[in-house]
Amino acid sequence: MSDALITVSGLGFSADSRRILHDIDFAIQPGEIVTIVGPNGSGKSSFLKCLIGALGPQTGTITRRKGLKIGYVPQKLHLDQAFPMSVERFLRLGSRVPQAERDAIVERLGLRDVLTRQVAELSGGQLQRVLLAHALIGRPHLLILDEAAQGLDQPAVAGFYRLVEDVRRDLGCAILMVSHDLHVVMSASDRVICLNGHVCCEGTPTIVSAAPEYRRLFGHGTEGALALYRHEHDHAHDHAGHDHAG
Numbered sequence: 001m002s003d004a005l006i007t008v009s010g011l012g013f014s015a016d017s018r019r020i021l022h023d024i025d026f027a028i029q030p031g032e033i034v035t036i037v038g039p040n041g042s043g044k045s046s047f048l049k050c051l052i053g054a055l056g057p058q059t060g061t062i063t064r065r066k067g068l069k070i071g072y073v074p075q076k077l078h079l080d081q082a083f084p085m086s087v088e089r090f091l092r093l094g095s096r097v098p099q100a101e102r103d104a105i106v107e108r109l110g111l112r113d114v115l116t117r118q119v120a121e122l123s124g125g126q127l128q129r130v131l132l133a134h135a136l137i138g139r140p141h142l143l144i145l146d147e148a149a150q151g152l153d154q155p156a157v158a159g160f161y162r163l164v165e166d167v168r169r170d171l172g173c174a175i176l177m178v179s180h181d182l183h184v185v186m187s188a189s190d191r192v193i194c195l196n197g198h199v200c201c202e203g204t205p206t207i208v209s210a211a212p213e214y215r216r217l218f219g220h221g222t223e224g225a226l227a228l229y230r231h232e233h234d235h236a237h238d239h240a241g242h243d244h245a246g
Contacts, residue, residue, distance in 0.1 A: 012059035038195035044178045071135030073148040088115040125156045145177035
């Protein structure tokens with residue numbers, strides 16, 4: 001489709017004489033939430049780095065819509081513990097936006113109380129919200145999350161992805177994320193792509209969780225967890241609907 005934010009055709013990438021990605025076709029549309037799943041070593045992070053331009057593919061093409069703004073949340077932030085950096089200062093790095101716009105993101109993500117804290121002293125959950133805020137400043141058209149909730153406990157993971165859904169709803173940006181938290185993330189996705197060097201299967205969470213390729217990679221346990229989460233998710237929505245109706 002011509003309004004795609006990014007279109008990938010025949011992408012291939014190798015490193016140290018090892019083929020990591022091959023024959024990947026992909027596109028993401030405005031406002032879409034797409035999750036990439038795959039086993040360790042399947043090329044997920046390399047794929048994201050190709051999309052943002054940090055790595056150059058050896059084959060294929062990547063076409064980004066003119067003027068496309070991308071916000072990126074990495075797996076880990078490598079900070080020198082001895083180098084002082086307040087949250088407020090970190091949020092000013094690399095972006096020139098009006099103070100009111102920055103303040104709005106700070107309020108939205110509940111970070112007002114940590115602005116004067118050192119980034120190196122934050123808890124895992126606080127740091128992830130700070131990284132998300134930094135990625136959202138400047139209102140990107142596409143937010144890319146590379147296992148952004150890695151290392152958080154299960155309630156924090158669920159809270160983080162609820163926040164991501166709220167961000168998509170309120171800011172209208174598309175979201176592309178890699179995650180191992182399959183039973184949480186897939187249910188929040190419009191489309192899931194199963195990657196293992198190439199695209200094994202893709203579609204809605206229901207379609208992908210039933211695909212033989214997905215089950216070969218992840219087994220039946222994950223599909224069961226997804227089904228349970230979907231049941232709870234739908235049940236909660238049903239109750240919410242009744243509450244509003246009443």
